[in-house]
Amino acid sequence: MYDLLVIGGGINGAGIARDAAGRGLSVLLCERGDLAEHTSSASTKLIHGGLRYLEQYEFRLVREALAERERLMRLAPHIIWPLRFVLPHDSGLRPAWLLRIGLFLYDHLSRLRALPGSQSVRLSTEGVGAPLQPRLTRGFAYSDCWVEDSRLVVLNALDAAERGATIRTRTQVESARREEGGWTATLHDSETGRRERVRARAIVNAAGPWVAQTLLRTLSVEASPKVRLVKGSHIVTRKLYEGDHAYILQQPDRRIVFAIPYERDFTLIGTTDVPYEAGPGRVTISPEETRYLCDCINRSFARAIGPDDVVWSYSGVRPLYDDAAENASAVTRDYVLELDADGPKVLSVFGGKITTYRRLAEHALEKLDLPGLKPPWTGSAPLPGGDMPESDFETFQAGLRATYPFLPDALARRLARAYGTRAERLLGEARNLSDLGESFDGGLTAREVDYLVRVEWARSPDDILWRRTKLGLRTGRAGVARLSRHLAGRSIEVD
Template identity: 75%
Template sequence: MQPAYDLLVIGGGINGAGIARDAAGRGLKVLLCERGDLAQFTSSSSTKLIHGGLRYLEYYEFRLVREALAERERLLRLAPHIIWPLRFVLPHDEGLRPAWMLRAGLFLYDHLARLRTLPGSNSVRLRTSPLGAPLQERLTKGFVYSDCWVEDSRLVVLNAMDARARGADIRTRTGVVSARREGDAWLADLHDKRTGATGTIRARAVVNAAGPWVSETLGQTLGINSRAAVRLIKGSHIVVRRLFEGEQAYILQQPDQRIVFAIPYERDFTLIGTTDVPYEHKPGAATISPEETAYLCDCINRSFSKNIAPGDVVWSYSGVRPLYDDAAANASAITRDYVLEVSDQGGSPPVLSVFGGKITTYRRLAEHAVEKLKAYFPRLKPAWTGDVALPGGDMPDADFNAFLAALQSEAPFLPAETARRLARAYGTRAREIVRNAGSLADLGESFDGGLTAREVDYLRDQEWAITADDILWRRSKLGLRTSAGSEARLQAYLDGKAAEAA
């Protein structure tokens, strides 16, 4: 007898994890399968913003912007450790969008938000303001507005953790090899890539949240034809040593009508991106091209006083975004909205496929997806995710600074930077890492960047971390500060723990 579930979710990116969490909290028995690590591809390769999408106003995407702005406020309350406000400086560049257009767009951006706790926009004289100090002297005026930063891959993990806490079965490194309808259920054949084990499960419904692989999964794995399709667009980013002082970010207009962000990153670096390049290769193999690197350097050199070159890049990453194909000729103009398609072939067990979407609106997407399945699960509980904090986000008044001060008081032996990093990554769950410790030595073996064996064990036990790469580039960004020797020691430690558990 095959194990039985209400819902099989294929894909462990932000949409799959969000849907699994929502569905589990509504009383469904959920299995999520991800053939790699959680957030291994697109969901860890974003520009790491929770934002309304200021530039989407140019394409009249008012509903999407309004929904995204509402979600920005909500997520800021529900995950104050991994999401926080940023002020963005938008210089006015002669010959590009006129100042009146920027001012009108920002006015609309401010007022599309029905509830706004973040500061609104204002104009700024760049030559007399510290905000203009990094910029070229020709840029004399601009605007400042608010949006938010997010630790994107951690957002995925936190949704998966909460789904598990509500009864979901989360399996990483597990692929859905094939699936077929049989009677009132789907039969899905699974393959555990770590052990080589195979098995078959039953599910009353399937959610195809495979991101860039959504069409492939629908046609090849599930055997369903669909008119809906995605356009694969590669977005690449570069990271350089810190270009400017302050906690503000910059949004820079370009002659090709695109915009590029320059954002403070991991305290000592600047993140620059993104590109928009049509992509026709395997999504998992995406890397930045020399042309993209040169493009991003040129974008910075067009506005900043300090020039950068490809040799200044300390790290880069690329992600393939599965945007819903709305037939737009320009990659930057393709909608960032989402489409949810249900196929049930006249009453047979359904599959819901997710096309498109953006990280900011993942929670609403998940809510809408589960609502679409309500006809198949009449006892489904009401929507609930809008008011329940994500793991670690249950801080009084969503006050991160107050929580950080409390953590430092409870664990005074932690270096200030390590305490901040733990508080940012884990929120109130950081206490599980430092519990009963009276010194750094009590946290076990030390790796680069303040990473300790106690934290590694937590990531193994609670967050599905298996490899050094999982920890250094998705659960954290400590890879920016880790030597090859320390990475090898970390992998050896993980391998030893895995052997003990076998």
């Protein structure tokens, strides 16, 4: 019997599984698809306090998020790093004094100041104003962080597994029922077709957009739906400007849209907030959302873009807690944990944001209060690959380049970013590029593919090209076909 069955392999499920395994519990995590296949890989890819949440008086959420931002920078410096944001002042929208007050609060709600504070900028004379329309002459700059969102999920699952958790992808919890002393769940492995029953003392329902459905249909727990589904979509274009800074652009509907440097040669633009009523499976951007995001850029940037400039887009459904807000953009991003203890316990996760996943996991285990639970530990434990002295990524990367001098600069940096100190496990005794095996598009090699299958639960080209890496942006149909043949021709061996 497991102590805990976690349903859902997004950031919250993986974070809870990791925390629980490190506290001495036996854990089984089941994800019916791939890790981070849905909402957790469809974020704006920011670790941030949420500047706009101050307008909604979400001070506790912002304070907690800012504290987590500082902590996560130290624990995963390979996949999380500082990003400077430029906020142009548009005289027809929020007044400058309101922006200045908001940024002052943002600077001071966190006790730690690892990142530079906010400042005023003259867009008419400073380089960051170059891509913008001449009418935008002043603005502000502040700091937050970037995160490789899907890799954050995978690294939490990997650490959970290394601490004893069982991670089962492509495995659906078809049903579960309460019995004396625990839950009995029926699992279906979609790869093998095999069904099996397992027992668990408690269940965490971290099914994301399916949280209400899982509660009612899978677990047969009567509860009123408390989740509000909101679709968020992003577009990616060729690089719109030079520099490693991002822009946060105010809109007439009082929303904000980000323009962020992405994968060296691209710009990421998002997000939308659209009420969503359909099933939360595969979701795609609508023509209206594409036009909306293009219009958002065109209000501020000198160079206009249109739908034909979009090279890729992605969408996700956010399972927000229904706080009865009229506007989808105003729905709280805070999380709510609901415990049903009418028999063996089940805890359901509503809402949340990627920045606060670690604290959410701590709160979830506190609420479950299972026997034998050890004290919290994740606040000081690096994620796999993040154990760099002083969290110094640049020094680590230089050391990796010295150890493997045959690696092209772009490949060395990508491997350092994706795997951190685990890159040496992947590269092993390689002494030249040919040692890494067949080369695919974008610098992907057979050695890396095999590592991702063996260690990180990758099974399909999409797992590898869009979630473990973002090389789908650089891989054509022929490259996908070659990768598919390689995957089909190898037997799956999992460490």
